[in-house]
Amino acid sequence: MDFHTLCEQFGQILNAEPNIEHGVCSVELHRDLKVTIQGRPSRGELHAEVMFESLDSKGNALNMGETVILEEEVPYFVNLLVRNGILISALHNHWLFAKPNILYIHFQSIEPPLSFARKVAEAMKVLK
Secondary structure, three states: OOHHHHHHHHHHHOOOOEEEEOOEEEEEEEOOOOEEEOOEEEOOOOEEEEEEEOOOOOOOEEEEEEEEEEHHHHHHHHHHHHHOOOEEEEEEOOOOOEEOOEEEEEEEEEEOHHHHHHHHHHHHOOOO
């Protein structure tokens, strides 16, 4: 299967339009959260990005993702990813004075990209 077809299927699994740039296939997902930062409504940073690159001859790629996440969603989301063999590489805040408090979680794996996409799609179901 060629890279473009693989990228299209990656997007279908995650129910998002894929984009290819500089050999990276990525999809962006938007979270529908009501958030204020310093008392002002914010929609600009409420997204998730899931991508793959560096596909090898065995069909394995470097897979990476990041999503905005509410504190109460963290245990469920992390549990599903870790149980499926995906590494959590960071969990941190970006913005001060956000209500509710929002965090950003980064995750990664080396495996076939469609397998990664299915695991991430499953984990995303636990998010509001």
